[in-house]
Amino acid sequence: MENLTKKRENYISWDEYFMGIAILSSKRSKDPNTQVGACIVKDNKIIGMGYNGLPRGCSDDSFPWDKEGDFLNTKYPFIVHAELNAILNSIKSDLKGSKIYVGLFPCNECAKAIIQSGIKEIFYLSDKYRDSDIFKASKLMLDNANVTYTQLPPMKDIVLQIDPDYI
Ligand SMILES: O=c1[nH]c(=O)n([C@H]2C[C@H](O)[C@@H](COP(=O)(O)O)O2)cc1CO
Numbered sequence: 691m692e693n694l695t696k697k698r699e700n701y702i703s704w705d706e707y708f709m710g711i712a713i714l715s716s717k718r719s720k721d722p723n724t725q726v727g728a729c730i731v732k733d734n735k736i737i738g739m740g741y742n743g744l745p746r747g748c749s750d751d752s753f754p755w756d757k758e759g760d761f762l763n764t765k766y767p768f769i770v771h772a773e774l775n776a777i778l779n780s781i782k783s784d785l786k787g788s789k790i791y792v793g794l795f796p797c798n799e800c801a802k803a804i805i806q807s808g809i810k811e812i813f814y815l816s817d818k819y820r821d822s823d824i825f826k827a828s829k830l831m832l833d834n835a836n837v838t839y840t841q842l843p844p845m846k847d848i849v850l851q852i853d854p855d856y857i
């Protein structure tokens with residue numbers, strides 16, 4: 691029988707909590723190939739969230755989602771990356787000393803925005819584009835600017851499922 695007199699022990703860690711929220715945010719993304727979410731945290735409080743998508747007011751149905759073809763016929767010139775959205779949407783203007791949780795290692799443009807906004811720690815899950823020069827440039831800048839980056843384990847057992855008894 692369940693012991694209701696003692697503290698629960700199988701609660702999720704802060705890292706799992708914030709990364710879980712980043713991944714939940716990524717579920718809003720319309721990108722058919724890669725969905726990225728980001729969550730900015732200061733003093734264990736969430737101060738910004740974002741996912742990869744078109745700029746506000748640009749219709750998800752009017753722009754291309756293709757990966758290949760003429761540049762203007764692909765998604766790449768149009769998408770705002772999750773990290774930049776989280777920075778731009780943050781509720782505090784001062785992000786100095788904060789952390790960012792993000793599903794995918796930040797690209798060079800996001801690394802610039804992270805550094806300039808004062809974020810000091812990055813936690814990420816996937817580094818699937820590590821061999822590309824964009825990510826090598828990103829790491830060069832982050833290392834120089836003393837922004838740390840740490841890969842978190844995949845958190846395979848966290849499933850969002852609402853127990854029918856809960857309602
Ligand atoms: O740092 C990032 N943050 C971010 O939100 N993205 C987004 C842009 C695209 O919508 C998608 C990458 O698409 P793809 O893997 O098909 O190239 O992820 C991509 C990166 C890394 O390039």
Ligand SMILES: [Zn+2]
Nearest residue numbers: 771796797800
């Ligand atoms: Zn980026």
